[in-house]
Amino acid sequence: MTQGTVRAAIGDSEFDRDTAVTRRAPGIYDTELSAGWTIINAVNGGYLLAVLGRALADALPHPDPFTVSAHYLTASQPGPAVVRTDVVRTGRTLSTGQASLFQQDEQGREVERIRVLASYGDLDALPDDVRTSAEPPPIPPVEECFGPQDAPGQSPVQGSTAITERLWLKLDPATLGWALGAPSGKGEMRSWFGLADGRDADPLSLLLAVDALPPTAFELGLSGWVPTVELSVHVRCRPAPGPLRVAIATRNLAGGFLEEDAEVWDSADRLVAQSRQLARTALGR
Structure with missing residues (x-):
């Protein structure tokens, strides 16, 4: 998102x-x-959520995701897929549906990759009343943060990093110890966030934003793929134009699983999305 470049528009972007x-x-x-949109050896979970979210937006009478809960059953791969949706209930302010994404395996059998239950509404119809104790994350100015293009030498991530070419990330240096071989052990990740072509955020891209940063497991000293088991996202309001700020933290890694709590803030200092996910880690790496 270099100043002066042509910005992609919502509805006409990669x-x-x-x-x-x-x-x-x-x-x-x-x-x-x-x-x-792959990372290490699979398609990113937030990107997948946006694909199913778009199908549900067409299938349901309301336009915007309010809450989306996904269970990731098998790893998705690039290529053809089918999304099947079912309308569970429709009401005046909310409608609920479920969706599953399927791909064929090497034997030509259909395999379910991800299953979603979601409620949709109209974000523009929400009242303006906000009462909150939440505060934007303490991320330094953009010019003091670092992106993948700033990394010296080879990326510490083994495998595909294609998704980083489609994102504009500027990570808080306090959460970048893992990239320098000195993880902090705090289980935190914070970054400025946008799409590389300058497209502004909308409710569907918020489903990507909550799962697009490097995993907090890296700052705990672990490496390798951290596959999502379950991810629930709450979209709170339509984001204002401009870069987002994303903060993710984990407090408990036990038995090879950790939780990640994410907050997404827009340029107007509003909390626009929240999420929690359970992810699996490769211990001892």
């Missing part, structure tokens, strides 16, 4: 094209999972 779904029949959508 993210929109790569999360597009085509309705084949009522409740059935075809899509193509892009290799551009």
